[in-house]
Amino acid sequence: MVGALAPDVTGWFRHLDYSFILGALVLSCPHVPPVLRGMPYPNPNGAMFTIQYEFLCYMVVGAWGFLRLFRTPWLWLSALLGTALIGYTDVYKTYGHWHVHGVSWGARIMCPFFVGACYQLYQRFIPLKRIGVCAALLLLMASWPWINVFEPTMLLCFSYLLFYVMSLSMPWLRWMEHVPDISYGVYLYGWPVESLWIWYHRAGYPGTTFAVSLVLCTALGWLSWHFVERPFMRLKRRPSAPVVA
Numbered sequence: 001m002v003g004a005l006a007p008d009v010t011g012w013f014r015h016l017d018y019s020f021i022l023g024a025l026v027l028s029c030p031h032v033p034p035v036l037r038g039m040p041y042p043n044p045n046g047a048m049f050t051i052q053y054e055f056l057c058y059m060v061v062g063a064w065g066f067l068r069l070f071r072t073p074w075l076w077l078s079a080l081l082g083t084a085l086i087g088y089t090d091v092y093k094t095y096g097h098w099h100v101h102g103v104s105w106g107a108r109i110m111c112p113f114f115v116g117a118c119y120q121l122y123q124r125f126i127p128l129k130r131i132g133v134c135a136a137l138l139l140l141m142a143s144w145p146w147i148n149v150f151e152p153t154m155l156l157c158f159s160y161l162l163f164y165v166m167s168l169s170m171p172w173l174r175w176m177e178h179v180p181d182i183s184y185g186v187y188l189y190g191w192p193v194e195s196l197w198i199w200y201h202r203a204g205y206p207g208t209t210f211a212v213s214l215v216l217c218t219a220l221g222w223l224s225w226h227f228v229e230r231p232f233m234r235l236k237r238r239p240s241a242p243v244v245a
Contacts (some may be wrong), residue, residue, distance in 0.1 A: 002035065002044035002192045006199050009033040027052040036195055047191040053106055057113040073121040080114040083107045088152050108151075115159050128164045136160045184229065185221030193217050 003012040012033065019031040029049035034042030069075050087107030119126060136157035143153040194213045201209070 006035045009035050045192045053109045128167045180225045182221030182225050185224035186217045189217045189220040
C-alpha cells in the first residue's frame with residue numbers, strides 16, 4: 001500500500017520478488033524498492049527490522065525454559081553481561097557513533113529484553129525505593145555529557161525508573177486494563193504513516209504530522225488488534241505446567 005500511495009518507482013509490484021518473500025519468512029525488514037526517495041530513510045517501514053530480534057528473544061526464553069536454566073538465575077545475568085559486552089564494546093571504540101552493524105547491533109537491541117528478564121528473576125533482591133529513583137536520575141544526568149556511556153547507563157537506570165513507576169498503586173489508571181492493547185500496532189504502522197504524510201507534506205508543521213499520524217496509527221492499531229493480533233493470541237494453548245515460583 002505504501003508503494004502504491006507513494007508511486008516513485010514504476011512497476012512497484014514487479015519488484016516484489018523471491019527476496020521479498022524470503023525476507024517475510026525470516027522476519028527481516030522487507031526487501032523493497034526505496035519508494036520514498038529524498039527522505040532520510042527511503043524504506044517504507046524501517047521499524048520492521050526489530051521483529052526478528054524480538055522473535056529471537058522469545059526463542060532464547062523458550063530454549064532457556066526447556067533446558068530448565070531459569071533455576072539458576074546467575075546464568076541469565078551472565079548472558080546479559082556477555083550480550084552487553086558484545087553490544088557496547090564498539091560503541092566505546094567509536095565514541096558515541098550509533099551505527100553499529102551485525103552481531104554487535106543485534107546484541108544492543110536484545111539487551112533491554114535481558115535486563116527486563118533480570119528484573120523478573122531478581123525481583124526479590126531489587127528494592128524499588130525513592131532513594132534508588134534519585135540515584136538513577138543522578139546517574140542519567142551525569143552520563144549525558146559522555147554520549148558513549150549514556151546508552152548503557154540509560155539501559156539500567158531508566159529500566160529501574162520504569163519498574164518503580166509500575167510498582168506504584170495508581171487506581172486512576174485501572175481503566176486501561178479494559179482498553180485494547182494497540183501499542184504494538186501503533187509502533188509498526190507509525191513509520192509508514194508518518195513517512196507518507198511527510199512525503200506529501202514536506203513543508204508541513206511537525207505538530208500536524210504528529211497529530212495526524214497519531215489518529216491514523218491509533219485506528220490502524222485498533223484494527224490490527226481486533227483482526228490480527230487477538231485472533232492469533234486466542235490460538236495459544238494454556239500452560240501445561242504451573243509456573244515455578
